[in-house]
Amino acid sequence: MMNEQEQDRLMDAIGEIDEQTVAQAHGRQHAAPVWRWAGAAAACVALALLAAVLLRPAGTNEPEKPAPHGGGTTALAAYAAARAVYPDTPQRPSEDDWEKGDDYVSELTEQWIAAQRARQTQSAAYAGTLEGFLRRTAPVFLSGEASENRLYSPVNVYLALAMLSELTDGNSRGQILALLDAPDIETVRQRAKALWAAQYQNDGLTSCVLAASVWLADKLTFVPETLRTLAQDYYASSFRGEMGSPELDAALQAWLNEQTGGLLEEQVSGVTLSPETVLALATTVYFRTQWSQKFYDGNTAPDTFHAAGGDVTCDFMHQYDALNTVYAGERFAALALDLESGGKLWLLLPDEGVSPEELVQNGEATDFLLADKSGWAAQNTYLVDLSLPKFDVSSETDLGKGLRSLGVTDVFDDALSDFTPMTTDMTGIYVSRASHAVRVAVDEEGVTAAAFTVILTCGAALPQGEKYAFTVDRPFFFAITGEDETPLFTGVVHTPAA
Numbered sequence: 001m002m003n004e005q006e007q008d009r010l011m012d013a014i015g016e017i018d019e020q021t022v023a024q025a026h027g028r029q030h031a032a033p034v035w036r037w038a039g040a041a042a043a044c045v046a047l048a049l050l051a052a053v054l055l056r057p058a059g060t061n062e063p064e065k066p067a068p069h070g071g072g073t074t075a076l077a078a079y080a081a082a083r084a085v086y087p088d089t090p091q092r093p094s095e096d097d098w099e100k101g102d103d104y105v106s107e108l109t110e111q112w113i114a115a116q117r118a119r120q121t122q123s124a125a126y127a128g129t130l131e132g133f134l135r136r137t138a139p140v141f142l143s144g145e146a147s148e149n150r151l152y153s154p155v156n157v158y159l160a161l162a163m164l165s166e167l168t169d170g171n172s173r174g175q176i177l178a179l180l181d182a183p184d185i186e187t188v189r190q191r192a193k194a195l196w197a198a199q200y201q202n203d204g205l206t207s208c209v210l211a212a213s214v215w216l217a218d219k220l221t222f223v224p225e226t227l228r229t230l231a232q233d234y235y236a237s238s239f240r241g242e243m244g245s246p247e248l249d250a251a252l253q254a255w256l257n258e259q260t261g262g263l264l265e266e267q268v269s270g271v272t273l274s275p276e277t278v279l280a281l282a283t284t285v286y287f288r289t290q291w292s293q294k295f296y297d298g299n300t301a302p303d304t305f306h307a308a309g310g311d312v313t314c315d316f317m318h319q320y321d322a323l324n325t326v327y328a329g330e331r332f333a334a335l336a337l338d339l340e341s342g343g344k345l346w347l348l349l350p351d352e353g354v355s356p357e358e359l360v361q362n363g364e365a366t367d368f369l370l371a372d373k374s375g376w377a378a379q380n381t382y383l384v385d386l387s388l389p390k391f392d393v394s395s396e397t398d399l400g401k402g403l404r405s406l407g408v409t410d411v412f413d414d415a416l417s418d419f420t421p422m423t424t425d426m427t428g429i430y431v432s433r434a435s436h437a438v439r440v441a442v443d444e445e446g447v448t449a450a451a452f453t454v455i456l457t458c459g460a461a462l463p464q465g466e467k468y469a470f471t472v473d474r475p476f477f478f479a480i481t482g483e484d485e486t487p488l489f490t491g492v493v494h495t496p497a498a
Contacts, residue, residue, distance in 0.1 A: 079239040079251045081216065084231055090115045091204040112203060119201070123484040125194030131370050132181045133158055134487055135363065140402040141436070142360050142492055147308035147475075149393045151438035151491035153285055153451035155199065155210070157399065160283040160453035162192040163212060163234050164411065164431075166226060167281070167457075170418040172410040179406050189233040196235060199285075199482050206289040206341035208482065211259040212236035215252055215273065215280040217243045220425045222279075236281070244275030252280070259284040260450035267396055267437035268452070276458040278429050279422060283453050287480065287488055290446035292338035295319060297444050305389055306474040307495050308355075314496045316473075317444055319386040326468050328378035329368055332359055332477075335384065335470055342483035345447060347388070349476050356477040356492045365477050369487060382468035389472060391496035394439035399453070403434060419457065432458040440480070440489055447480060449489050 090111040097105050134154050141152040158180070165176040165188055173185065182188045201208040212234045216222055218241055230236040239255070241248035249272045256268045263286075273280060299318040304311050327334045331354045336344040348365055350356055359365040373379070400412065410416040414430040423429075438451040480489040 076239065076251050076255055079241040079248060081238040081240045082227070082231060083237045084212070084235040086202075086209075086211075086235070089200075089202050094204060115203070119198055120484065122194040122198035123486075126191040126198075129181065129191050129195075130154060130158060130486060133179070134370065134490075135366050136179065136406060137402070138366050138490060139361050139363070140405060141397055141399070142490065143357065146355075146357070147494045149395055149492065149494055150397070151393065151395045151440060151451075151489065152397070152436070153438050153449075153453075153489050154487045155195065156283055156285045156438075156451040156453050157436060159192055159195065159210065159212065159234065160281065160434075160455055161408075162188050163214075163230060163236065163281050163283065164455055166229055166234075167279070167422040168411060168418055169421050170410075171416070172418040175408045175410055179403075179408055189229070193233045195486070198484060199486060199488070201341065206339075207286060208289075208341065208488070209259070209284075209286045210235070211284045211286075213255055213282050214238045215248070215277075215282070216240045217278050220278065220423050222423050223421060226421050243273045243277040249273055252282070256282060256284065256452050256454075259286060260452055261286050261288070261448075263439045263441075263448065263450040264394070264437050264452060267394070267439075271435070271454050273456065274432075274458065277432075278419075278426070278457050278459070280454060280456045282455075285449075285451050285488065287341075287447070287449045289339045289341040289343070292340055293319070293322065294446075295444040300390070300444060303387070303389075304473065305496055308475055309495070312495060312497065315390045316387050317390055318388075319384070321383045322386060323381065324384040324386075325373075325379055325381050326384065326470065327368070327373065327376050329359075329364055331364065332368075333470065334368060335386075339447060339480075343481045343485070343488070345442070346479045346481065347470075347472060347476060348478070349470065349472055349474070352474075356475050359477055360492065365479075369479050369481075369490075380468075382466055385467070385469045387469070387471040387473065388442075389496040390443050391493055392439070392441040392443075393491065393493055393496065394437070395491075397436045399434035399436050399455075400431070414459070426459065428459050429457050432456050438489060438491070440478075440491060449480060451489065 090108065092112050093105045093108045097108060137154065137157065138152060141157070142150050144150050161176055161180060165173050165180065165185060168176065177183070177185070177188065180188060182191065196210050199208050200210055212230070214227070214230055214236055216238060227238050230238070239251060241251065252273065253268050253271060256271060257265055295317040300315050302313050303316040305314050324335050331351045332348050334346060334348045336346050338344055346369060348356070348359060348368065350359055356365070404412060411431045414428040417430045419429040433456040434453070436451070436453045438449070440447070440449040475492065475494045478491055478493065479487055482488050
């Protein structure tokens with residue numbers, strides 16, 4: 001991080017930029033959230049930098065670009081039919097940049113802020129889209145056995161289903177579009193592309209990297225136009241090989257690990273392609289950022305977390321006398337911790353005797369998450385003493401049953417499914433497996449999270465006063481939101497340990 005003198009010099013170097021954006025570059029204040037998207041639909045302002053993603057044919061002499069957050073591509077090269085190339089994004093000025101002078105730092109900063117502004121315009125193109133999707137899907141995909149940690153990335157699953165709609169037609173597509181609340185496939189494409197552009201960050205301060213791929217059986221002919229659409233609108237690379245071979249399994253697993261920063265290696269190891277697999281699609285999201293106000297390591301100490309299965313001891317992080325807004329729901333209290341990305345980590349602590357599942361199932365958690373917080377009636381500002389357990393939690397979900405309950409049924413039935421937009425070589429193609437894995441780790445430095453979706457086809461009442469103790473020592477609900485408050489990750493934590 002820059003020292004105070006360097007930060008002041010940075011402010012002087014970009015003095016012509018508006019106050020809100022300067023504050024964002026300074027790392028102390030973030031742009032106001034625009035989740036509500038309630039205004040008139042605005043024209044989608046194309047971000048040329050992000051739109052530069054293109055399809056690179058296999059065998060090109062140009063060297064492969066590694067995943068934005070690291071990782072090699074050697075295992076993938078032999079199977080790449082075409083690779084989506086991610087853009088180089090302007091980097092937030094670092095300490096080393098000062099050696100090149102104030103003018104250089106000013107130029108870098110202006111480029112960085114211009115990219116931030118352009119990215120923020122994308123939200124209008126999918127205004128309100130994820131609100132309904134989250135309300136419908138969160139109660140389904142965050143349900144399960146009592147005392148079990150469950151996590152769900154709405155953005156990741158949304159993009160996987162959007163891609164699946166491209167591969168289908170007829171009633172198969174219609175059911176997916178209904179769940180995505182889209183009138184037609186062109187709307188899905190526009191929203192998916194804007195969602196990618198709005199959330200993608202890899203600027204040295206924050207990594208929020210979305211990726212997609214399609215895996216094709218080498219003995220079938222696939223529709224080139226569909227592959228082009230997946231590349232252009234979903235930034236999806238395509239790979240081809242012998243389904244069921246250990247080599248192609250290893251390539252798919254390498255791609256998943258590369259795009260999720262190795263956070264989900266255990267879950268990835270279980271992803272395999274059978275000889276009957278016709279095609280597979282995969283989407284990933286990798287997120288990493290620091291707190292705006294870090295936790296001091298010296299304040300971390302073991303304490304008791306009252307899990308449903310019995311008390312457990314874990315390390316609690318502490319902040320004292322931190323000015324924050326605490327919101328009161330009918331059966332919960334909530335607050336947000338600011339992230340350097342411009343997003344937040346929301347914590348919803350149920351009242352005693354109320355489970356986080358109840359808040360999710362009856363819609364209280366999502367209603368609050370999606371609400372315009374400025375209009376929330378029961379809110380007060382306190383000097384908060386926060387006690388939050390460090391947690392590193394993960395979960396795996398079979399999406400099939402949940403999708404069926406949400407009305408997406410035909411793609412799972414070989415007699416009803418329609419995959420003709422992808423291939424006409426064979427009929428009776430159906431979804432045989434849809435899996436979703438998520439991991440979220442929170443510590444003194446910040447938040448790291450990753451998710452993947454793989455779809456395979458085969459033939460409390462608030463106290464009065466200025467002081468508030470927010471102690472998260474029992475099961476709770478959390479959500480990690482992006483800069484425009486898009487829900488990137490959500491979860492129910494019963495046991496903070498991994």
